[in-house]
Amino acid sequence: MGRVGVLLLNLGGPEQLEDVRPFLFNLFADPEIIRLPFSWLQKPLAWLISTLRFQKSQENYMQIGGGSPLRRITEAQAQALEERLAEIGQEARVYIGMRYWHPFTEEAIAAIKRDRIKRLVILPLYPQFSISTSGSSFRVLEEMWKKDPALRQIDYTIVPCWYDSPGYIKAMVDLIVQELEKFSDPDRVHIFFSAHGVPQSYVDEAGDPYQQEIEECTRLIMKTLNRSNDYTLAYQSRVGPVEWLKPYTEDALKELGKKGIEDLLVIPISFVSEHIETLQEIDIEYREVAEEAGIKNFQRVPALNTHPVFIDALAELTVESLKKAPQTFAEVPRPKKNMKMYPQERWEWGMTTAAEVWNGRLAMVGFIALIIELISGHGPLHFVGLL
Numbered sequence: 001m002g003r004v005g006v007l008l009l010n011l012g013g014p015e016q017l018e019d020v021r022p023f024l025f026n027l028f029a030d031p032e033i034i035r036l037p038f039s040w041l042q043k044p045l046a047w048l049i050s051t052l053r054f055q056k057s058q059e060n061y062m063q064i065g066g067g068s069p070l071r072r073i074t075e076a077q078a079q080a081l082e083e084r085l086a087e088i089g090q091e092a093r094v095y096i097g098m099r100y101w102h103p104f105t106e107e108a109i110a111a112i113k114r115d116r117i118k119r120l121v122i123l124p125l126y127p128q129f130s131i132s133t134s135g136s137s138f139r140v141l142e143e144m145w146k147k148d149p150a151l152r153q154i155d156y157t158i159v160p161c162w163y164d165s166p167g168y169i170k171a172m173v174d175l176i177v178q179e180l181e182k183f184s185d186p187d188r189v190h191i192f193f194s195a196h197g198v199p200q201s202y203v204d205e206a207g208d209p210y211q212q213e214i215e216e217c218t219r220l221i222m223k224t225l226n227r228s229n230d231y232t233l234a235y236q237s238r239v240g241p242v243e244w245l246k247p248y249t250e251d252a253l254k255e256l257g258k259k260g261i262e263d264l265l266v267i268p269i270s271f272v273s274e275h276i277e278t279l280q281e282i283d284i285e286y287r288e289v290a291e292e293a294g295i296k297n298f299q300r301v302p303a304l305n306t307h308p309v310f311i312d313a314l315a316e317l318t319v320e321s322l323k324k325a326p327q328t329f330a331e332v333p334r335p336k337k338n339m340k341m342y343p344q345e346r347w348e349w350g351m352t353t354a355a356e357v358w359n360g361r362l363a364m365v366g367f368i369a370l371i372i373e374l375i376s377g378h379g380p381l382h383f384v385g386l387l
């Protein structure tokens with residue numbers, strides 16, 4: 001088989017406050033995060049949004065010690081996976097490729113080439129597939145493969161999603177049981193799954209399987225947990241004015257407070273490491289919302305990080321993937337049709353020339369409005385809550 005490598009894909013996060021702005025630029029420059037009808041608008045808009053948003057975002061990172069712990073945790077996961085694979089007799093080097101911050105996917109691929117890896121397993125650290133996460137990283141890899149003949153010497157297989165892996169489900173259930181037992185009456189606790197949201201149009205227009213995989217994942221966890229506790233699934237971290245998957249976490253918490261729920265256990269479901277949205281958004285912002293709504297005991301299940309059962313599950317996924325015949329990126333699910341632009345407006349490709357002219361004009365008007373906002377500090381993005 002030759003030298004084996006595992007490429008763990010993840011989002012990346014700013015390690016210090018100075019990184020926040022360029023990190024946000026990289027994120028908003030990704031057409032899988034904001035899709036615009038004209039690619040030339042992508043970078044100017046990313047520059048604008050990152051310039052206008054970074055201070056608010058920095059304040060959030062300041063509340064969790066001045067940076068994201070994502071790199072440190074992902075490195076610990078990679079090391080634990082390498083060790084576990086060696087224990088079960090599968091020698092492999094594990095690499096980390098982040099989408100928006102160091103170590104970037106490009107850095108991982110350079111190391112994979114340097115190490116003369118012959119067989120690669122591409123394993124995203126997102127249990128559920130979304131166009132905006134794993135899909136975006138796959139697209140970057142596919143482009144690299146197209147451009148670089150040396151990469152085409154590497155046989156690879158892809159694990160597009162693994163929300164139903166028994167080891168992952170078991171590790172989640174272990175953590176939930178541990179936290180439930182800390183409540184004075186575990187049977188009375190309301191279990192609250194909080195998944196990272198995506199715009200509703202990703203599912204409706206582009207055929208993103210994300211929502212369906214999240215729903216199935218929560219069902220599998222509840223089935224394996226095998227308890228009678230009530231549970232809710234809601235979606236957090238909405239950005240911008242468009243409709244995202246519902247119910248929103250904030251609204252669902254208020255609703256449960258109104259119903260008289262006092263004990264609540266939050267389970268972050270779409271990400272396997274602690275990061276800003278667990279440490280700041282859930283632990284600080286949503287806790288406040290819940291307490292104001294009358295929820296007295298608000299607790300959270302920790303992220304899996306290097307939980308041994310979880311690392312074992314990753315090792316198993318790797319071994320299973322190595323048994324498969326080499327694949328291509330074309331075999332990975334992709335959007336059914338072009339997505340609406342973001343902020344989502346009706347957009348169809350193959351329009352008439354007149355419509356294209358009008359869309360171009362509207363884009364220019366929008367761009368000028370953004371410039372005005374940048375100079376004045378007030379404008380449409382503040383109004384709609386994107387900044």
Ligand SMILES: C=CC1=C(C)c2cc3[nH]c(cc4nc(cc5[nH]c(cc1n2)c(C)c5CCC(=O)O)C(CCC(=O)O)=C4C)c(C)c3C=C
Binds near residue numbers: 197271276
């Ligand atoms: C499965 C997880 C994630 C999905 C789906 C996702 C989609 C998505 N995210 C944004 C916008 C932002 N995301 C930001 C940070 C961020 N996002 C995820 C995960 C998912 N995103 C993580 C783990 C992190 C944080 C990493 C860290 O630093 O710890 C941010 C920046 C933070 C902020 O300013 O709030 C933005 C912005 C969109 C628009 C989107 C779907 C289209």
Ligand SMILES: [Fe+2]
């Ligand atoms: Fe995000």
Ligand SMILES: [Fe+2]
Binds near residue numbers: 237277
């Ligand atoms: Fe987010």
